[in-house]
Amino acid sequence: MSTPKEAKSFKEIVWKIVSSIPKGKVMTYGQIAALAGYPGSAQVVGWILHYTPPELNIPCQRVVNRFGGLAAGYGWGGVYSHKKDLEKDGVEVREDFTVDLQKYQWFPPQELVDEWLSFKLERLSQDS
Numbered sequence: 001m002s003t004p005k006e007a008k009s010f011k012e013i014v015w016k017i018v019s020s021i022p023k024g025k026v027m028t029y030g031q032i033a034a035l036a037g038y039p040g041s042a043q044v045v046g047w048i049l050h051y052t053p054p055e056l057n058i059p060c061q062r063v064v065n066r067f068g069g070l071a072a073g074y075g076w077g078g079v080y081s082h083k084k085d086l087e088k089d090g091v092e093v094r095e096d097f098t099v100d101l102q103k104y105q106w107f108p109p110q111e112l113v114d115e116w117l118s119f120k121l122e123r124l125s126q127d128s
Contacts, residue, residue, distance in 0.1 A: 009123040010036055015047050016119055017108075019064040024090040025106035026099055035113060037120060042066075046112050050075040068098040068105075088097035 013036040021027055029042035038044070042065075049060040050073055061082055064070060070093065074082035083093045091104050 009120055010038060010044070010045050011048050012043075012123055013037070013120045014045055015052065015056065017116055018049065018058050018060060018063060018075060020108065020112060020116075021059060021106055023059075024104070026062050026064050026068075026086070026094055026101070026104045027093060028101075029063060030066055031051070031105075032063065035108070035116060037117070046071065046073070061089065062091075064099055064101075068101045070097040070099075 014032055017027070017032050017035055029045040032045045033039055033041040036045075045063070049058070050071075051062055052058050052060055052061070052075060054076060060075060070079045070082040070086070072079045075083070076082075079097050083097060086093050086099065091099055093099055
């Protein structure tokens with residue numbers, strides 16, 4: 001991400017992807033970064049979610065690390081709040097603050113991935 005418009009577009013597509021994760025499912029930071037078109041930017045996804053205003057109602061709790069681990073830096077109260085919010089969604093959290101990715105990881109259908117790509121391209125073109 002080299003320009004402000006790309007950064008803005010990246011944040012918006014991250015929010016769009018995260019908002020699409022069904023209740024009871026999770027995705028990883030890296031998975032979201034790759035789907036947003038910036039593989040290798042998992043940490044940036046984490047920062048975006050950490051600073052997401054609660055009033056946007058983005059289900060940030062549905063994002064975990066590549067090992068299924070919860071975020072100590074979860075923006076709305078740390079790992080214990082992350083656990084509580086995931087459990088409200090129906091996701092079982094283990095004692096070590098991880099979730100079973102085999103059971104809970106969500107892989108979106110291609111139609112949705114195509115929709116996200118169109119959204120990203122539209123946002124970039126509007127900002128130029």
